[in-house]
Amino acid sequence: MEQHFLVFKAVAETKNITLSSKKLHMSQPSISLQIQNLENQYGARFFDRTNKGVTLTKEGEIFYAHVRSVLDILSNAKEQICAAKDQRxxxxxxxxxxxxxxxxxxxxxxxxxxxxxxxxxxxxxxxxxxxxxxxxxxxxxxxxxxxxxxxxxxxxxxxxEDELVVVIPDFHPWASRDSITLAELPLERLVTREDGSGTRKVMEMALKERGLDLDQLNVTMELGSTQAIKQVVSAGLGITIISSLTVRRECDQKIFKSLKIQDAPVYRxxxxxxxxxxxxxxxxxxxxxxxxxxxxxxxxxxxxxxxxxxxxxxxxxxxxxxx
CATH class of the missing domain: 3.40.190.10 (Periplasmic binding protein-like II)
Structure with missing residues (x-):
């Protein structure tokens, strides 16, 4: 019965049997059959079906609230049973x-x-x-x-509070400094994470809020990992704005120098x-x-x-x- 409830919950939340089948790693006919069995057992129609997906009926909404409660109770019971066992x-x-x-x-x-x-x-x-x-x-x-x-x-x-800092190779002309201004950022080639990355999103939002036109930035490379960015920057092919935590060790080893953004520090x-x-x-x-x-x-x-x-x-x- 718990499996039937999990299937019902997934369909209710995704509003789509195809998405639910992918999420649960089950076939669509199997999901449809389990929903039908539940509806037969409780004598009610839980979903209105359309070409765009499914939506809960009034009876389905009532059932959904109870299913969530039951699944939470079962989950807590499993946690307590596991905690009670003498195990690692x-x-x-x-x-x-x-x-x-x-x-x-x-x-x-x-x-x-x-x-x-x-x-x-x-x-x-x-x-x-x-x-x-x-x-x-x-x-x-x-x-x-x-x-x-x-x-x-x-x-x-x-x-x-993680600070985003400007990272340059230790041999860069700015390496004798501890900070730079926003106005200086467009003067250098910038290496960033790919569009859609969380780090890039935070960086762009922060710079925009501080009045910097993002079109002014000279973005020359977009890479899919922080490690790739670090390798490119260490080779002198540009500078970057990344988490201070990710370059702490390289800064101690004098591979990189991290610079604070003087007039507008960025934290996440x-x-x-x-x-x-x-x-x-x-x-x-x-x-x-x-x-x-x-x-x-x-x-x-x-x-x-x-x-x-x-x-x-x-x-x-x-x-x-x-x-």
């Missing part, structure tokens, strides 16, 4: 690309040292996918960058997403508390893996001595 603890975690590539590895390495009995299953995807998985309780904690979608079942907590929030209908476990709260501890988080992000092990061992020793 597992956190399902999702992150967008920048966080997944440049923040999460250090955090997980640190937690593996301090809490070796907790495992993480990680998904790296875009904001829309991570958000949907949190809402469907497929992911316990989502970490995203940039604008956050609004939803009544979504709890959002900011944990970091990094956020924690959780399902408002779920209660976090002790292990999930541990991770969330670490993300909110700015001093510890900054320390963890600034270290390499060997240093992280020493740091974790030292913290464990301090905690043991304080008990």
């Amino acid at each position: 603890r597992l956190i399902y975690l999702g992150a967008t690309l920048t966080i997944g590539e440049y923040i999460l590895p250090n955090i997980l390495a640190f937690l593996y040292k301090t809490h070796p009995d907790v495992d993480f299953k990680v998904k790296i995807a875009n904001t829309e996918s991570i958000t949907q998985d949190v809402l469907e309780k497929k992911i316990h904690i989502g970490l995203i960058e940039g604008p956050v979608p609004r939803h009544k079942d979504l709890k959002v907590e900011n944990f970091w 929030p990094l956020s924690i997403l959780t399902n408002a209908q779920s209660t976090q476990t002790k292990d999930e709260r541990l991770l969330i508390n670490l993300l909110h501890d700015h001093e510890l988080l900054s320390d963890v992000l600034s270290k390499d893996y060997n240093e992280l092990e020493e740091h974790a061992n030292r913290l464990q020793l301090d905690h043991h001595n304080s008990e």
Whole structure:
């Protein structure tokens, strides 16, 4: 019966049997049959069918509200049963690309040292996918960058303000400086993420809000990854505007120099997403508390893996001595 409810919920929310079949990895006839079985069982028509898709009838809307409640109850029951079992603890975690590539590895390495009995299953995807998985309780904690979608079942907590900075190779004529003005940006070849990227969207919105005509920018390359951009910039083929977190190590190694935008610094929030209908476990709260501890988080992000092990061992020793 739970499977029938999941199918009904998917069709009600997508308003399209074809989309639901792709989402659930089921055939369209199978979905139609399960909907028909539910309608026969409850003696009501739940959907009005048209060439454009399906919409809930009045009876369907009533049934949809109850189906959501039942599925939430079953999901919470599964969580409590899993928590009650004597098994290795597992956190399902999702992150967008920048966080997944440049923040999460250090955090997980640190937690593996301090809490070796907790495992993480990680998904790296875009904001829309991570958000949907949190809402469907497929992911316990989502970490995203940039604008956050609004939803009544979504709890959002900011944990970091990520600054977008101008990044140049260390041999660039501007390398002796710490900042530049907006007016100077059009003077250099600019390498950016592809159109539609979250980082690019934040950059363009911020520059436009600060009065810069985007048509003035001399965009010479659009690349699909931050790593590709870094390689092009290190070769002296242009400058870029990206997250300061992504170039922290290269700046320490004197490969890059990051410059603040003098008259209009650009920040974007990094956020924690959780399902408002779920209660976090002790292990999930541990991770969330670490993300909110700015001093510890900054320390963890600034270290390499060997240093992280020493740091974790030292913290464990301090905690043991304080008990």
